[in-house]
Amino acid sequence: MGAGARARVIALAWHQFRLERRMFWRNPTAAFFNFLLPLLLLALFGAVFAGRREDLDAIVPGIAGVSIMSATFIALAYNLTFLREHGILKRLRGTPLPAPAYLGGIAASAVTNVALQLAIVIVAGHVVFGVAWPGDWLALAVFTAAGVLCFASLGVALSHAIPNSESAPAYVNAVFLPMMMIAGVFYDEEEAPTLLRDVAEVLPLKHLVDGLSGAIVHGEGVGDHLLALLVLALWTAAGLVLAIRGFSWDARRA
Amino acid sequence: MTATAAIVVNELSKAYGAHEAVRGLTFSVHRGEVYGLLGPNGAGKTTTVEILEGHRSRDGGDVSVLGYDPADRPAELRSRVGIVLQSCGTYPHLTVRETIEHWGRLYPAPRGVEETIVLAGLQEAADRRARTLSGGQARRLDLALALVGDPELIFLDEPTTGFDPAARRAAWDVVRALRDLGKTVLLTTHYLDEAQALADRVAIVKDGRILAEGPPGALMTGAARYRVTYRLGQELVERETEDPTTLLHEATAAALARGERLEDLSVTRPSLEDVYLELTAEAWEPEPAPA
Numbered sequence: 001m002g003a004g005a006r007a008r009v010i011a012l013a014w015h016q017f018r019l020e021r022r023m024f025w026r027n028p029t030a031a032f033f034n035f036l037l038p039l040l041l042l043a044l045f046g047a048v049f050a051g052r053r054e055d056l057d058a059i060v061p062g063i064a065g066v067s068i069m070s071a072t073f074i075a076l077a078y079n080l081t082f083l084r085e086h087g088i089l090k091r092l093r094g095t096p097l098p099a100p101a102y103l104g105g106i107a108a109s110a111v112t113n114v115a116l117q118l119a120i121v122i123v124a125g126h127v128v129f130g131v132a133w134p135g136d137w138l139a140l141a142v143f144t145a146a147g148v149l150c151f152a153s154l155g156v157a158l159s160h161a162i163p164n165s166e167s168a169p170a171y172v173n174a175v176f177l178p179m180m181m182i183a184g185v186f187y188d189e190e191e192a193p194t195l196l197r198d199v200a201e202v203l204p205l206k207h208l209v210d211g212l213s214g215a216i217v218h219g220e221g222v223g224d225h226l227l228a229l230l231v232l233a234l235w236t237a238a239g240l241v242l243a244i245r246g247f248s249w250d251a252r253r254a
Numbered sequence: 255m256t257a258t259a260a261i262v263v264n265e266l267s268k269a270y271g272a273h274e275a276v277r278g279l280t281f282s283v284h285r286g287e288v289y290g291l292l293g294p295n296g297a298g299k300t301t302t303v304e305i306l307e308g309h310r311s312r313d314g315g316d317v318s319v320l321g322y323d324p325a326d327r328p329a330e331l332r333s334r335v336g337i338v339l340q341s342c343g344t345y346p347h348l349t350v351r352e353t354i355e356h357w358g359r360l361y362p363a364p365r366g367v368e369e370t371i372v373l374a375g376l377q378e379a380a381d382r383r384a385r386t387l388s389g390g391q392a393r394r395l396d397l398a399l400a401l402v403g404d405p406e407l408i409f410l411d412e413p414t415t416g417f418d419p420a421a422r423r424a425a426w427d428v429v430r431a432l433r434d435l436g437k438t439v440l441l442t443t444h445y446l447d448e449a450q451a452l453a454d455r456v457a458i459v460k461d462g463r464i465l466a467e468g469p470p471g472a473l474m475t476g477a478a479r480y481r482v483t484y485r486l487g488q489e490l491v492e493r494e495t496e497d498p499t500t501l502l503h504e505a506t507a508a509a510l511a512r513g514e515r516l517e518d519l520s521v522t523r524p525s526l527e528d529v530y531l532e533l534t535a536e537a538w539e540p541e542p543a544p545a
Contacts, residue, residue, distance in 0.1 A: 015359055019348070026347035026383075087342030091399070094307060095360040096333040250309065 009101045016097075016105025017112075024109065033074065034113050035120070038067040042121060045186060046129050060125035061213035062185030065205060067117040068147040069176065072110050076155030077172050079106075081162045084251045093249045107152065114148055122216065135219025142222050143211035146232045150204050153239030160246035179205045204235040259318075260285045260407050260438040261306060266315035267462075268301055275301045277462035278315070285406075288429060288439040290453030292446065294534065298462035299442040300340060303411050306440070307337050320407060333362050336400035336408040340415070344395060346385035350376050353384055354398050361403030373431070374398035375424050390421040397428060407438045414448060426451055446527050458533055465533040473529050480523060484516040 024030055042063050049055035083089045092102060125131040134140045162171045182196045183206040192200075200206045207228035214220030222229065261283040268276040276298040283289040291299045304310040306317060308324035308331070317324060322331040344353050351367060358364035365373075371380050374394045379387060387395065393416060400408055410429070414422045429452050432439055443449055449456045450470045457467040466473055480498040484491055484505070495501045498521050509516050 012360065015356065019345075019352075019356055022352075023345055023347045087339060088344060090309065091337075091339060091342045091344070094309065094332065094335075094337040094339070095357065095403070096329050096362070097360045098329065 009098050009104070012097060012101035013104035013108065016102055017108040020106055020109035021112065024113070030075065030078075034071055035117065037070065038063050038117055038121060039124070041066070042124055056125075056129045056131060057217045058184070058213070059186070060121060060129065060131045061216045062183070062209050064118055064121045064212050064216065065147065065183070065209035066180055066185055067121055068114050068144060068208065069151045069180075069205060071113040071117055072148055073151035073155035073158070074172055074176060075110060075113070076106075076152055077158045077162065078165075078168050080156060080159035081168045082165050084159070084248065085164050087250070089249045110152060111148060114144065118144060125216075132217065134216045136215045136221050139211065139215035139220065139222045139225070142229070143208060143215060143225070143232075146211070146229060146236070147204075147208040150208070150232045150236040150239060153236055153243045154204075157239050157242035157246065160242070160248065164251075179203050182206075183209055185209060202231075204232050207231045258284050260287070260320060261289075261440060262316070262318040263302070263306070264316040266302065266305065266317060267313050268298075268305060268310070269313055275462055276305075276312075279459075279462070279464060281457050281464060281467060283438060283440055285438050286433070286436050287454045288433050288441060288452050290449040290456040291440070291442040291459050292444070292449040292453075292456050292530070293442075293459035294444055297459040299459055300411055301462075302459075303409050303440065303442055307335070307409055308332070333403065334406050336403055336405035338396045338400045338408070338410045338413050340411045342396065344384045344392075344399070347383060349381050349383055350387070350391075350395055350398075351380045353395065354402050357399045358402045363404055364402050365404040367402070370398050370402045373401060373428065375428075389416050390418060393417060393425075394421070397425065401428075401432075405437070407440070408432060410439060410441045412442055412444070414443070414445070422448075446530055458530055460534050466529065480521055482519075482521050484519040486514065486516070 024034075042059070045059045045063075046056065049059060080089075122134065126133055158171065158175065162168050179200075182192065182200040183203070184192070184200065185205075207225075211222075211225045211228045211232075214225050259282045261281075263282065264280050266276055266279040267274070279298070279302060281289075291302065293299055301310065305312045306319055306324055308327045311325060320331060320334055322328050324331065348356070351371065354370050355367050358367060358370070371377060374397045376391065376394050376398060379391045379394075384392070384395065393413070397410075397413065400410075413429075414425050417425060426448070429439060429441070433454075439452075441449075441452060453470060455468060456470050456473060458465045458473075479494040479496050482493050482495060482498060482501055482505070486509075493501060493505075502521065506516060
């Protein structure tokens with residue numbers, strides 16, 4: 001790719017990004033699920049656990065993890081299903097828009113949502129609930145990036161299995177809600193039955209929350225959670241393979 | 255391939271499982287020509303157009319679009335082609351103007367946004383969000399997005415399906431304007447009057463094959479015959495002929511000799527519809543078993 005072509009890809013990715021931001025704020029459903037839901041959870045559980053230091057320290061990284069998952073996994077699975085069902089992806093494919101520019105634009109938009117939500121959760125956690133400022137910023141950045149890659153690829157992969165927009169909430173929540181419930185976001189996982197704990201141990205969300213919890217609350221570095229990083233990397237690899245191999249621009253007629 | 259051909263299709267075939275959607279289509283479209291693929295639903299028109307657009311792979315045959323193989327999906331080709339797909343949506347939360355503006359950016363030398371809005375007849379809807387558009391307005395936006403890149407070749411797949419009569423006439427005017435600008439248009443339609451009104455040449459397609467091809471006028475005079483009808487007493491006589499002059503002369507001479515009148519006498523030229531019905535009815539004959 002020549003320098004001119006590369007500059008054009010970057011310029012088009014930037015336009016796509018700005019378009020995605022504008023559309024995001026005009027879509028009340030998307031804005032609600034991405035911002036209000038994590039904040040609502042934070043307020044609710046913060047009130048329930050008021051004054052209980054240990055629980056508050058668990059809930060803030062837990063909701064940070066859920067925010068990352070909702071801004072990537074849920075948003076991409078919903079949006080791609082919608083764009084594919086309505087032929088918008090197919091229409092874009094008929095234009096000279098390079099695929100990397102398009103994907104770069106929507107990825108940058110998802111990362112923006114993640115960054116905004118993490119900032120809100122961490123600031124609110126500190127100001128309202130007295131949770132310490134993150135102890136290890138590098139570990140926070142590394143686990144956030146790992147979580148974004150993992151759940152973005154899984155969200156794209158899941159979108160291939162969803163037949164239409166109407167059934168998207170069922171598919172997405174069937175994956176998201178149980179994973180969130182058993183990941184120890186809202187309660188001490190030690191109290192859960194062994195079977196549930198074993199299942200959570202295999203899934204990516206618990207490991208993302210562990211890494212975030214270490215970085216935000218305990219000041220632990222990346223080296224303290226290498227196993228968590230490994231599990232996230234394995235899920236990312238699986239997600240990428242499924243996302244790329246199953247990718248279709250067109251919903252009608254496979 | 256000739257220097258003036260925009261599209262060359264040779265023995266194109268495509269099957270979906272056991273269903274052969276396209277069976278050896280051969281045709282070419284000249285530069286600056288409006289070419290119509292006319293046929294009933296399921297004839298293979300959309301499959302053919304989607305292969306030419308690069309949206310679908312082919313099983314056999316050769317295809318060239320502006321000198322490129324669309325299966326390679328070259329970016330250069332995509333920047334010179336405009337596509338109106340069947341029932342494809344746009345971003346619901348953007349206005350018409352924003353949508354056209356964004357699509358224009360994707361092309362190296364786009365048409366002006368306002369000019370495109372006027373060309374597609376969207377002045378009154380320009381600031382409305384796409385999800386609030388009526389069916390006809392949404393189709394105009396389809397057209398606008400196909401034109402904003404100022405392409406030299408435009409694919410129109412059933413461009414007026416769902417239009418009210420006024421919107422249809424307006425869309426026809428756009429197609430005529432495109433031809434006047436020297437653009438090449440490949441049009442699919444199942445409306446006979448649309449093919450007759452717009453296309454320089456028409457191919458009648460059924461079951462993945464071309465049954466007849468030519469300018470609409472030549473198709474009508476070539477394939478079917480004149481129909482002469484009149485009433486003799488209570489009996490309605492209907493006769494077909496390639497030579498209406500002789501038939502009329504004989505019939506009227508005989509009637510005069512008997513002192514009778516030929517009531518309700520009419521001579522009709524075949525319409526494209528007659529040709530179409532005649533050809534598509536013949537295609538019901540059983541297929542020879544594959545070798």
